[in-house]
Amino acid sequence: MLVVDDQPLFRAGLVALLNAAAGMTVVGEAADGDTAVRLAESSGPDVVLMDVRMPRMTGFAALERIVASGSPARVLILTTSDLDEHVCEALRLGAAGFVLKESEPARLLAAITAVACGEMQFSPAVMRRLVAAYLRADAAATPSSLPGLGELTGREREVLRLVGTGITNADIAARLTVTEGTVKTHLNRVMTKLRLTSRAQAVVTAYESGLVTPQLVARTA
Template identity: 50%
Template sequence: MTTDAPRVLIADDQTLIRTGFRLILTARGLDVVGEAADGAEAVAAARGLKPDVVLMDIRMPAMDGLAATRRILAESPGCRVLMLTTFDLDRYVYEALAIGASGFLLKDVTPEHLAAAVRLVGTGDALLAPQITRRLVERYAATAERTAETVPADLTALTPREREVLTLMGRGLSNTELAAALTLSEATVKSHVARIFAKLGLRDRAQAVVVAYETGLVRPGVR
C-alpha cells in the first residue's frame, strides 16, 4: 500500500491493451513500472519490480490471471491485484475475489475510471461496492468449488457482534448503514470491521462479502 501515486504493472496478452492502459495511466501521473504478456511473466515482473497494483487480465496463455494472482498475493502480501475482464459477471471474477483480488474492471473502462480505480486500490481499499460484489457472489456461490484457500476453516474467532457485522457486510451494507442498523458509531463499526479482517485474514470488503456467503452467514436470495 502507498500514499503516493501507486506503482503499476500491466499484465495482458494483448499488446494494444497494455499500450493503451500505459498511456492512459502515465498521462494521469501514475507510474507504470512494467508490462507482462502472460501470467508467468506477471509473477516474475511482480517479484522483481514490486508494484503496488497489478492490472491483471483473467484469460491469458501459459499461466492465466487466476494462477498468477495466487502466486503474486502469496509472494507479495502488500501488492493489490485489479482484475481485467470482458464480461462483468465472468465466473472467474468470483474466484479472483475469493482468493484476494481487490476488484475488477471491464476492459472498456473509461480513462478517468481506470486511473481512479488504480489509485483507490493502491490505497488498500477494494474497488467494488459491496452491492456489486454481492450480485456476483449470489450468482456463483451456490456452484463454486469450496477450497481451504478461499474459505476460513470456521468463524469461531469472531465475537457474536463481529459475526453480526460480517453478516450485514455480506448483505451489502456500508459502514454508515451498519452503524445505523446496529446503533453504533461509525468509529466502532470501523473497529469491528478491522478486527474481522485481521482474524479471518481478509484483504478488504469484497473478500468479506465472499466469505459471508461461503460460510453460510448469508445465503443467495435471502435478505
C-alpha cells in the same frame, strides 16, 4: 504499476493512460502471466493490473503465484467477463479488486487508487453479480440473523449502505461531506460491530440487511 494484458494495442493504451495520470507510474508491462510473476518480483509494483485470459499462464494462475510469494503488490483483475465464477475465483485467490474493461477511464483510475490505498474495489456491475451469487449460495440468510446491526449509529449505517453500492471511500467522503479518514473510522467500527473481516463481507451484509438493493446499485453504475 505493472500492466499485464496479451493485447498489445489495449496494453499500450492502458500504459499511456496510467503514465498520464497524476501520481501513477508504469514500471513494467507483460503479455502473459509467467512474465507478470517475474516482473512483480523484480520491479516491485504497488498494484498489478492483471488480465485473465493470456497465453502461457492465466491471470488467475499468476495472481495465485504473486500472492503466494508474499509480494506486497495488490492485484486488480481487469477483464471483459463478469461471470460469477470469475468473480468468486478472483476473491478466493486474493485479488484486491475486479474491474471490467468496459469501465470508464475515471472509474478505472479510481479503482487503482483505492486498491493502492489498501481498499477492496469492484465495479458496481461486478458487485451486483458477486452479491447475487453469494445470496444464491446462502439463501437462508435474513436480516434478523445479522448480530450487531442494531448497534450501528445512523452514520455507520449510512457508510455501510454506501460501501454496499461499490463506491470508494473517497466517493463516500464526498457524498457525506467528511474526510476519507472519517469514513475509514466509521467503516472500521462497522466491521468490528458486525464482526466482518473484509469489505466484500460488508457489501454482502448491506444487501442482507436491506440497506442496499440491486436497483440502488444499478443507479450508481
